Amino acid sequence: MKPLIWIIDEEWPDYEVEREILRDTFPDCRIEISAHDYQADLEKFGVEAEAIICQIYVNLPREVIERLTVCRCISVYGGGYERVDIEAARERGIKVTNVAGYCNEDVTDYVMAAIYHFYKNLAALASTVAFRPWGARAVPVPPQRLSQSNLHIIGLGRIGQELAAKAGANGLKVTAYDPYVPAEVMAGHGVRKTEWEEGLAGADYISVHMALNEHTTGLLKYEDFKKMKPTAVLINAARGRIIDEEGVARALAENLIRGVMLDTLSIEPPTGREAILSLENAVVTPHISYISVQSFEELKRRAARNVVIGLLGGNSPDLVNG
Numbered sequence: 066m067k068p069l070i071w072i073i074d075e076e077w078p079d080y081e082v083e084r085e086i087l088r089d090t091f092p093d094c095r096i097e098i099s100a101h102d103y104q105a106d107l108e109k110f111g112v113e114a115e116a117i118i119c120q121i122y123v124n125l126p127r128e129v130i131e132r133l134t135v136c137r138c139i140s141v142y143g144g145g146y147e148r149v150d151i152e153a154a155r156e157r158g159i160k161v162t163n164v165a166g167y168c169n170e171d172v173t174d175y176v177m178a179a180i181y182h183f184y185k186n187l188a189a190l191a192s193t194v195a196f197r198p199w200g201a202r203a204v205p206v207p208p209q210r211l212s213q214s215n216l217h218i219i220g221l222g223r224i225g226q227e228l229a230a231k232a233g234a235n236g237l238k239v240t241a242y243d244p245y246v247p248a249e250v251m252a253g254h255g256v257r258k259t260e261w262e263e264g265l266a267g268a269d270y271i272s273v274h275m276a277l278n279e280h281t282t283g284l285l286k287y288e289d290f291k292k293m294k295p296t297a298v299l300i301n302a303a304r305g306r307i308i309d310e311e312g313v314a315r316a317l318a319e320n321l322i323r324g325v326m327l328d329t330l331s332i333e334p335p336t337g338r339e340a341i342l343s344l345e346n347a348v349v350t351p352h353i354s355y356i357s358v359q360s361f362e363e364l365k366r367r368a369a370r371n372v373v374i375g376l377l378g379g380n381s382p383d384l385v386n387g
């Protein structure tokens with residue numbers, strides 16, 4: 066076989082891991098690379114590609130999928146695959162895979178870092194040390210210990226469960242809202258199941274961990290921030306559009322909660338004009354919570370392996386439209 070494998074990406078500096086794995090099984094394969102705005106290459110590579118490996122940011126809607134004449138698999142570099150029309154792909158017999166779980170450790174470390182960021186306030190205290198009172202006078206409102214605090218997780222899947230374990234080990238009490246995970250399963254993870262409002266009202270820290278889909282888009286709205294404690298902190302390292310961004314900006318401007326840490330936004334990369342970017346109590350990071358040497362390696366290796374399995378006619382455990 067001499068398949069054309071089309072990589073759509075503009076983040077990675079090289080594709081050595083992918084090339085090695087693909088060439089190990091298909092020594093004569095052709096590998097072509099396009100940027101996220103791949104339209105100009107659709108005729109050149111898309112129609113000939115037997116497999117596509119693409120970044121989570123790449124839109125593959127129905128009209129594009131219908132033009133892929135020989136494609137047999139689409140392998141997404143990441144956990145979320147909401148930009149690929151998996152139904153259109155299924156209709157054409159194209160297997161779509163993601164790479165779930167490869168960065169659980171990284172994302173949960175990010176959430177713990179976000180919690181500590183607000184808990185200990187180190188960056189703010191260090192940056193003003195020359196102008197401020199020393200010692201207790203620098204901390205007029207002492208923080209609650211983590212052992213007296215509550216983390217509420219919205220979406221107790223792979224990442225949520227690992228976060229629950231890490232937060233529990235750091236002394237936090239953990240509750241979760243997830244209509245698809247029974248209370249007994251949550252209890253097995255040391256988590257107490259709550260209804261929507263109860264979870265929001267009782268939380269000191271809230272962390273969002275579910276897929277973006279038609280049910281979860283805009284799930285957290287302005288009105289929900291009124292249900293939270295004024296000292297609450299919201300963390301989102303799932304997908305930006307799960308939270309109504311104008312609603313959160315308004316809630317922060319009105320000091321309905323203490324602050325937010327967002328690793329994902331509605332539009333990525335942002336235009337720079339978003340209200341959320343200029344609010345003092347919003348910390349926004351450029352979608353980096355998944356990054357480590359080890360997560361990169363696993364992500365690239367599994368994405369390439371998923372193509373090999375797909376082209377050989379098999380079903381990867383990472384299949385999302387089987």
Ligand SMILES: NC(=O)c1ccc[n+]([C@@H]2O[C@H](COP(=O)([O-])OP(=O)(O)OC[C@H]3O[C@@H](n4cnc5c(N)ncnc54)[C@H](O)[C@@H]3O)[C@@H](O)[C@H]2O)c1
Pocket residue numbers: 144145146165166168172219220221222223224225242243244245246274275276277280281302303304328329352353354355
């Ligand atoms: N920022 C990053 O770099 C990064 C990295 C990896 C994953 N992610 C995102 O994190 C998401 C979660 O990853 P995961 O591996 O834990 O997914 P998962 O599928 O294992 O877990 C998602 C959980 O959300 C729950 N859920 C679904 N609808 C819900 C709803 N309406 N309310 C509450 N819970 C609901 C599901 O029951 C499931 O338990 C991914 O979909 C991806 O978008 C982001």
